[in-house]
Amino acid sequence: MALNQNPYMPEMATVTRIIEETPNIKSFQVVFNDKEKMKAFKFQPGQVGQLSVFGVGESTFVINTPPTRMEYLQFSVMKAGEVTSALHNLYEGDQIGVRAPLGNYFPFDRMKGKNILFVGGGIGMAPLRTLILYMLDNREDYKDITIIYGARTPPDLCYKEDIKEWESRKDVNLILTVDAQFPGWEKRVGFVPTVLKEVAPKPDNTVAITCGPPIMIKFVLEGLAELKFPDDQIVTTLEKRMKCGIGLCGRCNIGHKYVCKDGPVFTLRELKELPDEA
Amino acid sequence: MSTEKLKEIILKVLPDVDTVIGWQEGFDKIHITPFFMKSPEDAEKAVWNSLCVQNLAAYLPSLKKKTAVIVKGCDSRTIVQYMQEGLIDRSNVVIIGIPCTGVVSVKKVLKAVDYQPIEDVKFSDEKIIIKTSKGEKTLAIADVCPDKCKTCQYPTPIVYDHLAGDPIESTKPAESVYEDIKEFEKKSLEERRDYFKNEFDKCIRCYACRNACPMCVCQDSCIAETRDPHWITQKLSSEEKMMFHMIHAVHLAGRCVECGECERVCPMDIPVAKLKKKINSEMKELFDYVPGVNPEDKPPMYTFNVEEAKIKEHKL
Amino acid sequence: MADTGFLPKEKLKDFLEALSKDAVVYAPALEGDIVLFKEYSQGKDLYLDRPANLGPKSIIYPQCETLLSFDFKKNDPEDPKKVDIELKTESNFANTVVFGCRPCDAKGLVIYDKVFIDTDTADPYYKERRDKTTIISFACEAPFAGCFCTAVGGGPADTTGSDVLMTDVGDGFFFEALTEKGKAVLKSVPMQDGASYKEKAQKIKSEAEKKIRNPFPKDATEKLSQKLFDSDEFWEKVVSKCISCGACTYLCPTCYCFNITDEKTKDKGERIRTWDACMFNHFTLETSGHNPRPSKLKRFRNRVGHKFLYYPEKYNGVIACCGCGRCIRYCPASVDISEIVGYLKDPKQK
Numbered sequence: 001m002a003l004n005q006n007p008y009m010p011e012m013a014t015v016t017r018i019i020e021e022t023p024n025i026k027s028f029q030v031v032f033n034d035k036e037k038m039k040a041f042k043f044q045p046g047q048v049g050q051l052s053v054f055g056v057g058e059s060t061f062v063i064n065t066p067p068t069r070m071e072y073l074q075f076s077v078m079k080a081g082e083v084t085s086a087l088h089n090l091y092e093g094d095q096i097g098v099r100a101p102l103g104n105y106f107p108f109d110r111m112k113g114k115n116i117l118f119v120g121g122g123i124g125m126a127p128l129r130t131l132i133l134y135m136l137d138n139r140e141d142y143k144d145i146t147i148i149y150g151a152r153t154p155p156d157l158c159y160k161e162d163i164k165e166w167e168s169r170k171d172v173n174l175i176l177t178v179d180a181q182f183p184g185w186e187k188r189v190g191f192v193p194t195v196l197k198e199v200a201p202k203p204d205n206t207v208a209i210t211c212g213p214p215i216m217i218k219f220v221l222e223g224l225a226e227l228k229f230p231d232d233q234i235v236t237t238l239e240k241r242m243k244c245g246i247g248l249c250g251r252c253n254i255g256h257k258y259v260c261k262d263g264p265v266f267t268l269r270e271l272k273e274l275p276d277e278a
Numbered sequence: 279m280s281t282e283k284l285k286e287i288i289l290k291v292l293p294d295v296d297t298v299i300g301w302q303e304g305f306d307k308i309h310i311t312p313f314f315m316k317s318p319e320d321a322e323k324a325v326w327n328s329l330c331v332q333n334l335a336a337y338l339p340s341l342k343k344k345t346a347v348i349v350k351g352c353d354s355r356t357i358v359q360y361m362q363e364g365l366i367d368r369s370n371v372v373i374i375g376i377p378c379t380g381v382v383s384v385k386k387v388l389k390a391v392d393y394q395p396i397e398d399v400k401f402s403d404e405k406i407i408i409k410t411s412k413g414e415k416t417l418a419i420a421d422v423c424p425d426k427c428k429t430c431q432y433p434t435p436i437v438y439d440h441l442a443g444d445p446i447e448s449t450k451p452a453e454s455v456y457e458d459i460k461e462f463e464k465k466s467l468e469e470r471r472d473y474f475k476n477e478f479d480k481c482i483r484c485y486a487c488r489n490a491c492p493m494c495v496c497q498d499s500c501i502a503e504t505r506d507p508h509w510i511t512q513k514l515s516s517e518e519k520m521m522f523h524m525i526h527a528v529h530l531a532g533r534c535v536e537c538g539e540c541e542r543v544c545p546m547d548i549p550v551a552k553l554k555k556k557i558n559s560e561m562k563e564l565f566d567y568v569p570g571v572n573p574e575d576k577p578p579m580y581t582f583n584v585e586e587a588k589i590k591e592h593k594l
Numbered sequence: 595m596a597d598t599g600f601l602p603k604e605k606l607k608d609f610l611e612a613l614s615k616d617a618v619v620y621a622p623a624l625e626g627d628i629v630l631f632k633e634y635s636q637g638k639d640l641y642l643d644r645p646a647n648l649g650p651k652s653i654i655y656p657q658c659e660t661l662l663s664f665d666f667k668k669n670d671p672e673d674p675k676k677v678d679i680e681l682k683t684e685s686n687f688a689n690t691v692v693f694g695c696r697p698c699d700a701k702g703l704v705i706y707d708k709v710f711i712d713t714d715t716a717d718p719y720y721k722e723r724r725d726k727t728t729i730i731s732f733a734c735e736a737p738f739a740g741c742f743c744t745a746v747g748g749g750p751a752d753t754t755g756s757d758v759l760m761t762d763v764g765d766g767f768f769f770e771a772l773t774e775k776g777k778a779v780l781k782s783v784p785m786q787d788g789a790s791y792k793e794k795a796q797k798i799k800s801e802a803e804k805k806i807r808n809p810f811p812k813d814a815t816e817k818l819s820q821k822l823f824d825s826d827e828f829w830e831k832v833v834s835k836c837i838s839c840g841a842c843t844y845l846c847p848t849c850y851c852f853n854i855t856d857e858k859t860k861d862k863g864e865r866i867r868t869w870d871a872c873m874f875n876h877f878t879l880e881t882s883g884h885n886p887r888p889s890k891l892k893r894f895r896n897r898v899g900h901k902f903l904y905y906p907e908k909y910n911g912v913i914a915c916c917g918c919g920r921c922i923r924y925c926p927a928s929v930d931i932s933e934i935v936g937y938l939k940d941p942k943q944k
Contacts (some may be wrong), residue, residue, distance in 0.1 A: 007716075007718075008661045008867075010681070012681070054666075054679050056854075057505075058865075082505050097681075186755030240880070240886065241878055241880045243854045244852070248709060248710065248717060249851060250870075250900070251851065251872070251877050251878050252878075253904065254886070256904035262717075264607075277886040277887055305739075306739050312835035313832040388739075395737060411736070481790060484840040486841045486926050489837040490926050498874075498875040511810060511857045512658065512855050512857075513658050513866060514657050535646075539926075545648075547626055
């Protein structure tokens, strides 16, 4: 373990900034109280952490800042259950626990020299953000970067500051969409899988990385198959109910793979070899 | 009542239903197991004897397709209670009733033969003959029956579409039903507290009692596991366990049909039915109500009237 | 002192009393009509006639344990809203001897070891207890209802996971030390030389082995049929009767799935780890309402898969089932996992 001999022991950390991304998503910027540990902390894009609100519980979130930007670790949290609600009730300066990094990461080395297609929906943009920022920080290693990002309504789009920057860059092709017409929205309207088919990116020398709600992923995968993307060029990151985060407690398995330890990042080819329990 | 007669009925109803739930031989000669029959070949394997202990009616609310179920008199009270509470669509259920003179408690039989693996089981008028590697042992069924059979008031199912055998009248006095509870209550409060504390200490929270209970309708949203509300923790103290069992019992006030499944399935042999029986005895006393007997009844706790028709609270 | 020894039956309690001088000793005892492992104290009755309803797993892997505790402290009088959190872990597990478990129970611990210890994120709580515990297993002379240890690579006198194996040789018990820990405990009481009983014990053990049933059909293959395993129809047929309770998993010596929950009062709390069961709906239920294993068929399939496919896939072919038969014996609906695996090993008989 990177942090401690006891893998259940969280590192105490302070919430330094809270950003209201959407009406039900907040991002938390977090630094370890132990400055040495913060300095020594290493992780790879796509790895996750368990955030503790003591007395309430732990929940898993991807570290959505890249390892190239280490002033703080950022986690985005959609308010849904007990722990996420408790996180939403926090103030800047509050103490939380962090167990990180956990799990595997995006095969960013194998993506070098390739075109990259990101397809994200809603809070599913969080893991993609890590990799996008990482790639932008190493821009020369990658060819064309296309981002298709959709949400229910314009206020539901996360990372509005990033979006502004990506829109202004010439080396990023950003396509935003929302599910239905919305006052003042002049960009695309339509579900992410539909927009994917309209944009019709070419599969040649291209890796597609997708994350979003299960139903979106399902249709995006179908769309990518129609566009002739091969299974090993499609990467997704899964979410599961997790407790231990270290491959012991037994609930996040799909067949013999544990999403918390062997995942959360899988290629479509890997997923197809496992039982249909995603 | 012969298994042959039962098979005839099963074959007759099979074409009209998706499944007939009955029993078949289990992993050894003393264990009978529930059997979801789909075909005439399945029906050939059906059995009926005093080892058919499970209350098969409990599967009904989870099944969507039309189902036939084989019930003993005690099990039929489950169906009556389901009808009262609207938990099944009666037109979607075919009831095959079996008049029953009493089943066998497998736990009691195993104890009687020192838990030796059982090689063979035979029946001969009201007796069960058990063969183990140590020899044969003959036990009177009356000596190894579950407690519920000793005071059975409903040997013939209360509701049925087909009856596999001739109706039987109960020979047990109605006053006998709650005698064990009255006896237990003679103990001092401290003795009773210690008794339950000791018993519930053994609980491993496997929830076999809850999941086997036909009237435990919350199932996957049970208070034992929810965090909202967060009334019970996952800790193992006897207080936490007692809290779960008390809630289980209180939830069944005026609903427990006394099938005894909770107690039969407990791998730790905890007499979990006792609390429920006590509450039922109160319901009988207060409201003159017996659960699962008349489909037209409403469980007393389902209604509130300023003047409850049968309430006797002033006599308490 | 050799690695073997013999004690007449009446001396057994002396042995336990000697052991309990240096360690907490757990031994099977009757509780009403069931058998449980209880802390041994002087003069207490032992019960060795049949395996415990719940094996010794809860001693080394307790059903509920505190992973860490926390105090909420208001250290700053200037800022009453500021709460500091202090985390603590505690370990106070004493040296322990488990006496009289069965070889299948001990084998179960080896299944746990691979998960909890042989990993880069070893579980320090489990490891400490495992390291500090000595296992004295009692060889079975004959099978009990539901037993099938030999079919899953074990046996009534299997030594895997035990430090000492004890065999009833009629007038007394024959002891064999299998590890250094085992040798140490045999020294705690003067024993007679065991050499002359070795042959007799061996005979009893091999006789016992012949008596264990093999539930798998004659034409059973090593591998399970993936096609049948993937078939919903098959699972519907074999597990419709399952009532989705946790009896099988909680009594199982190889099941280890757990939950972690937080509990708190006003100014303190703890994070506890408790057994959980893959047979419960809530086990994989996600906050969104999505459940990757939404039916008992999928959950049961995962349980069988975990034991007979996924665990072997991860750990070099080792099956995560010790054949103790408890899940069969105590199942409310008498679901028989050995029968199910038998079908998967020879689909044509289904």
